[in-house]
Amino acid sequence: MNVLKIIAHGAISATLLTASISQVLAEDEQYVWRVTTHLPMASPTWEHSLVKLKNTLEERTGGRLVLDLYPADSLFGATELFNAVRRGVIPMALTSPAYLTDQLETAGIAFGLPGAFDEVWQAAHYFKNLGFEEIIREEAAGYGLYYASDKVYPYEMFSRVEIDSLETFEGMRIRVAGVPQTFLTNVGAAASFIPGTELYQALATGTFDAGVWGAVQEASNMGFYEVASYRVQDPILIGALEAYIINEDAIARLPGDIQDILKDTLEDHFWSTTIDHMYREAVALRKIESSQDITSISFPDDVREKMEIEANNIWELEGNKGDSASAAIEMLRSFRDDISKH
Missing domain, CATH: 3.40.190.170 (Bacterial extracellular solute-binding protein, family 7)
Incomplete structure (x- = not known):
């Protein structure tokens, strides 16, 4: 092997060795x-x-x-x-x-x-x-x-007061985030947003009458049932x-x-x-029902009826935001039609 070949061979070997070391370093x-x-x-x-x-x-x-x-x-x-x-x-x-x-x-x-x-x-x-x-x-x-x-997972409400009619629901001050803020406002409540870290104090002082923050686990771990002992078992929605x-x-x-x-x-x-x-x-619900003074309630019929009307309006509103939203709503309506009992 002449000198040039030896040098070339050494250069190739060094390059391969460097590449090998770099690969090991990247992997580690x-x-x-x-x-x-x-x-x-x-x-x-x-x-x-x-x-x-x-x-x-x-x-x-x-x-x-x-x-x-x-x-x-x-x-x-x-x-x-x-x-x-x-x-x-x-x-x-x-x-x-x-x-x-x-x-x-x-x-x-x-x-x-x-x-x-x-x-x-x-x-x-x-x-x-x-x-x-x-x-x-x-x-x-x-x-x-x-x-x-x-x-x-479900998005549930907890309340300081029993919701027994649409009249009671109307004017309630409710902490909520996202689309449900518009939805609950249209149903008649005074819905607004504050960070979840501020909600306990707001409920305890009566600044808010109710809140929505996750479901049972979230409300229980954050102590919300201590200051809002009515759990509304009908979820506002189910989503990501x-x-x-x-x-x-x-x-x-x-x-x-x-x-x-x-x-x-x-x-x-x-x-x-x-x-x-x-x-x-399921585990959290069983625990709070046996250890805390919690009452599970459902929305009364007149509230449900108003919610159904406003839900349809919200779907229209969201679908009109653009082509992607329109396609998503169309896909959702098709899915609901597929599983409808009617």
């Missing part, structure tokens, strides 16, 4: 993402969704992707999360589509529409099997974000009240295998967390 590199949310640590979603996802990702990536979790208001306010992730200030957040209605025309539908679903499985089918998740994900991609629903938004540039900086693991894990997480949440709701 740890990516730590700051992740925050609109939820306080007292929310069961903190433990059973965020912490669960963190642990699963660390296990599946061998510790190469680590989520560094921050509770509500520790980094950004609830309404600031979208822009923080879009601009890459943080790579990821768990937020609510209720806070994204100014950016995504289908966010109100994602949060949930009154009268859309009677059971959790119907919402899950609409999101994942019929393709609604792809519609809102495509919208989010226009902002450089990857969108993944956390789970679907929380969702992960992830900066797509941050995803692109991950090795290919971690990108795949992240997206596959988020898909698995939706199904396992939805089912787990249903189980925990």
Whole structure:
């Protein structure tokens, strides 16, 4: 072998060695993402969704992707999360589509529409099997974000007063977020938004007569039943009240295998967390009924009738927000027709 061949052979070997070392370093590199949310640590979603996802990702990536979790208001306010992730200030957040209605025309539908679903499985089918998740994900991609629903579950009301008629309901001061704010206002209540972290005090002092914050687990863990002892067992809606938004540039900086693991894990997480949440709701309801002075009530007939009328109006309003929203509503109406008893 002449000198030139020896030099060339050595250069090739060095290049291959460098590439091999770089690959090993990339495989061993740890990516730590700051992740925050609109939820306080007292929310069961903190433990059973965020912490669960963190642990699963660390296990599946061998510790190469680590989520560094921050509770509500520790980094950004609830309404600031979208822009923080879009601009890459943080790579990821768990937020609510209720806070994204100014950016995504289908966010109100994602949060949930009154009268859309009677059971959790119907919402899950609409999101994942019929393709609604792809519609809102495509919208989010226009902002450089990857969108993944956390789970679907009911959105329930708790009240300081017994709701026994439409007359009682009209004028009630109710804390609520997203599309239901317009919906309950149209039914007759004085619905408005404050952060969930302020709701206990607002109920305790009588500033609000009722609130809507998740369902049984959320209300129980946040102590709301202590100051609002009527649980309205008819959900306002069933929807994906929380969702992960992830900066797509941050995803692109991950090795290919971690990108795949992240997206596959988020898909698995939706199904396992939805089912787990249903189980925990049943356990939590049994616990509060046996240990707390809670009364479960239903909306009276005249309130239900007004709600049905206003729900139809809300569907029209949301469907008129754009082509994506119109397609989502059309798909929802078709689904309802398929399962209708009429």
